[in-house]
Amino acid sequence: SQQGEEDPQALSIQEGENATMNCSYKTSINNLQWYRQNSGRGLVHLILIRSNEREKHSGRLRVTLDTSKKSSSLLITASRAADTASYFCATVIQGAQKLVFGQGTRLTINP
Amino acid sequence: ETGVTQTPRHLVMGMTNKKSLKCEQHLGHNAMYWYKQSAKKPLELMFVYNFKEQTENNSVPSRFSPECPNSSHLFLHLHTLQPEDSALYLCASSQESGRVSGELFFGEGSRLTVL
Numbered sequence: 001s002q003q004g005e006e007d008p009q010a011l012s013i014q015e016g017e018n019a020t021m022n023c024s025y026k027t028s029i030n031n032l033q034w035y036r037q038n039s040g041r042g043l044v045h046l047i048l049i050r051s052n053e054r055e056k057h058s059g060r061l062r063v064t065l066d067t068s069k070k071s072s073s074l075l076i077t078a079s080r081a082a083d084t085a086s087y088f089c090a091t092v093i094q095g096a097q098k099l100v101f102g103q104g105t106r107l108t109i110n111p
Numbered sequence: 112e113t114g115v116t117q118t119p120r121h122l123v124m125g126m127t128n129k130k131s132l133k134c135e136q137h138l139g140h141n142a143m144y145w146y147k148q149s150a151k152k153p154l155e156l157m158f159v160y161n162f163k164e165q166t167e168n169n170s171v172p173s174r175f176s177p178e179c180p181n182s183s184h185l186f187l188h189l190h191t192l193q194p195e196d197s198a199l200y201l202c203a204s205s206q207e208s209g210r211v212s213g214e215l216f217f218g219e220g221s222r223l224t225v226l
Contacts, residue, residue: 033214042201042217099215101154
C-alpha cells in the first residue's frame with residue numbers, strides 16, 4: 001500500500017465553508033508537502049511542513065503535522081469555487097530520497 | 112505559466128507507433144522527473160535524473176525509454192505501448208535530487224491514449 005493516504009477520498013461543501021483533508025503515512029519522514037491539481041492539469045505545490053514543525057499557515061491554508069500519529073491535515077478556510085480540485089499529500093521518506101504521493105482528495109466547492 | 116513546459120499536451124498512438132514526450136524546464140533546476148498518473152491510482156514515480164544522470168528507474172518497462180541530454184530537457188521515448196499505458200504523464204523539476212527537501216515544479220502533463 002502507498003505511503004500517504006488521504007481521507008476523505010471525496011469532499012463536497014458549500015462555498016464559504018471550511019474544508020479539512022487528512023493524510024496518514026507509514027514511515028518516518030523528512031517533510032510532508034501538499035499539492036493541488038485542477039482537472040487534467042499539472043500539480044501545484046501549496047505548502048511544505050518539516051518533520052520538526054507542528055503547524056504552518058499560508059493565506060487561507062493551514063497545515064498541521066503530528067509525527068507521533070503519522071498524520072497531517074490541510075484546512076482551507078472560507079472556501080471558494082476556485083478551490084475545486086484534487087489535493088495530494090506527499091512525503092519525503094527518510095533515507096529514500098524521493099517524494100511519494102497519496103491518492104488524493106477530490107474537493108468540490110458548490111456555489 | 113509554470114516554468115516547466117511539456118509537449119505535446121495530447122497524444123494518441125497505436126501500439127506499433129514510436130513517439131516521444133518532451134519536457135523543458137526554465138527554472139535552472141538540476142533534477143527532473145517523470146511521473147505517471149492513471150485513473151484511481153496514486154502518482155507513480157518513473158524516472159529521476161540528477162545533473163543529467165539517471166538516479167532512479169522505478170522498475171519501468173523497457174517500452175518507456177527516458178533521455179536527458181542536459182539539465183533543462185527531458186524526453187520520454189515510447190514504443191510498442193499497451194492500452195494500459197494510457198495515462199497522464201507528468202514531468203517535474205526540483206533544485207536537486209538526492210536530498211528531496213524542497214518542492215517539485217510540475218508541467219501541465221501529456222495525456223497519452225494508446226489504441
